[in-house]
Amino acid sequence: MTKSFTIDQLQAAVYGDPNEMGEAAADFVKSKLNGAIQQKGEANLILATGASQFSFLKALQRKAIDWKKITVFHLDEYKGISDQHPASFRKYLKERILDSVAPKKIYFLNGDAPDLEKEMDNYSKALQQHPIDVACIGIGENGHIAFNDPPVADFNDPKWVKLVSLDEDCRNQQLGEGWFPTLDDVPKQALTLTIPAIMGCKTISCVVPDERKAEAVYNTLNEEISTKCPATVLRTHPNTSLFLDTNSASKIAD
Template sequence: MKNINFQADKLEVKLFETNDIIGQVAAKSVAGILQEAIAQRGVANLILATGASQFKFLEHLQKQTIDWQKVTVFHLDEYKDLPETHPASFRKYLKERILEKVNPREVHYLNGDAPDVDAEVARYEKLLKGHSIDVACIGIGENGHIAFNDPPVADFNDPKLVKVVELDEACRLQQLGEGWFPTLSDVPKEALSLTIPAIMRAKKISCVVPGIQKAKAVFNTLNQEISTACPATILREHPHAILYLDRLSSADLKLKEML
């Protein structure tokens, strides 16, 4: 499979053979964005995603030449009422997979188990408003969500940057299928999530989506009308977003018709 590049509205799409390759390419691109921001302003601000789809990307990101002491990190979401010690905690995931290894200047964690969830949402929203995000590194869920903005709760014009959302069954089944929880009843029904406007306000978006499980969501993202029925379709309106796909996640695309 040769490398393939094309546009879907404003969204740049890059296809490579494997998950490992798209992880490498995306990590190199994100590192360049951070390096440029640091050169221009002395600091950079980054949003990181979690989940099984991001393993290779995060593995390669920590190998890049980045002055992490000048980088402030946010993350996309966290389960409501789940302690950081839980194996599925996104705070735990990020600490163990990258942040404790690279030691950024600052990390702002979204505390899903905060005793006052409304205060936590307000705190995180205030932090986001105070930082210009250079690049948001995200994925796409099997139901087309970005962050935990599932179709029933996604709002392209959300007045909030952070909110508590109810997770739909398709999303919860994905979390179960990836092995984060032993049974569906163990998967939380709510989460704290950055909203779609919070993601779209990032100067650049890097979206890494590997795997056959994501093929339908990728097809819908690139072919459905832009609507909350498939929240990821909004990426086609961002002026500086790149979608990275491997052979498996691009399996449903009719590539010859798109080139």
């Protein structure tokens, strides 16, 4: 680790490379999950997806965690794609961690459900019935958390899960990460946990590597807390840790 610092209530640390960052985040999440299991016999976890989570998820599945006592949710899913689509977040999580660790229970958000309103309502109820001990999230290039892009982000959203339209910056990010062959192939809508659903979690672990996230990281730490950069709201959470690498932290002044 090269440095750590606190802005408002947000604790941040910068690591030398994505692997070192991923290991540190995985140790942090392991500690929180094991603490919850020790306290109440079980734990509830939210996982994020995307290229930014590769090193973290690889490290997390190697940690000594009793997955048979953990219930897992995830942040979001594209509208209208199946869990066999190469860009499906359900497919991503199965292949990158869930099939390996075999948690007690997995709640998947199905973007291709025949009744999306019912799907979102059921997912909201499941979240409310399983208070989340640790939410593992990232920050998008446009400053979003989950799919709460600036145009649709609401710090006081009455919903826990909602259908949103994705802005151009978000859709271009998905294209740039290689999940879709063309911009036209990137879905225009997605189901997402809302900001209150995320902020209601006991602990938030936010993993953000790569130079393409540097401006979003700078804005998260320095801009006024507002939906212009939704991730700024993380500075108001009492137990959030932000894990950066030297590239994503490159615009932060020493």
